[in-house]
Amino acid sequence: MEPIYLSLEEAQKLVPVIKKDLLKLMRINKTLSLLNSVEIEYDDEYKTLIHKTMFSRRYHKLSYEFYSLLERLHNRGCVVTEVDKGLVDFYSFFEGREIFLCWKISEKKIKYWHEINVGFDSRKPVSMIEKKLQNKE
Numbered sequence: 592m593e594p595i596y597l598s599l600e601e602a603q604k605l606v607p608v609i610k611k612d613l614l615k616l617m618r619i620n621k622t623l624s625l626l627n628s629v630e631i632e633y634d635d636e637y638k639t640l641i642h643k644t645m646f647s648r649r650y651h652k653l654s655y656e657f658y659s660l661l662e663r664l665h666n667r668g669c670v671v672t673e674v675d676k677g678l679v680d681f682y683s684f685f686e687g688r689e690i691f692l693c694w695k696i697s698e699k700k701i702k703y704w705h706e707i708n709v710g711f712d713s714r715k716p717v718s719m720i721e722k723k724l725q726n727k728e
Contacts, residue, residue: 594682595668599720602668602681602692603700609669612660613677613696619657620674626650678711685720692717 597605626649664671670680670691677696682689685704693703693714703714 592665594670595666596682596684597668597692599683599692599701599717599724602683602694605667605669605681606694606700609664609667609679610696612664613669613671613679616657616660616664616671617674617677617696619653619660623650623653623657626653672711686723 661671664679668681670682672678672680679694679696680691681694681701683692683704684690689707690704691707692701693705693711694701701717704717704720705711705714
């Protein structure tokens with residue numbers, strides 16, 4: 592899929608819109624992890640088959656919902672980088688180069704950005720971008 596580039600303002604407006612989907616994605620991910628860790632054993636093979644089938648059906652339904660949500664977020668311009676932590680990046684441009692605007696679900700708005708080829712630990716305050724934008728006006 593092609594990246595969707597957003598301005599800082601567009602990404603900021605998107606944050607409250609995507610928060611509900613990201614929370615749901617995080618819950619589903621926890622449930623899938625839990626289901627993945629469960630092992631069912633019965634003495635009766637017939638019961639085992641029924642329970643494994645029901646278990647498998649639930650797992651696959653949740654997996655489908657997980658990937659559908661992930662795709663919906665991507666189609667809005669979000670790159671979910673760490674589901675467990677609720678980390679989302681948005682493709683953008685700054686000074687003629689591609690960057691990621693970086694948002695964490697615990698934050699009310701986008702506070703950081705980082706270069707495409709580095710990670711979360713190398714993020715910089717978004718105030719740098721805001722200052723540059725103000726100077727251009």
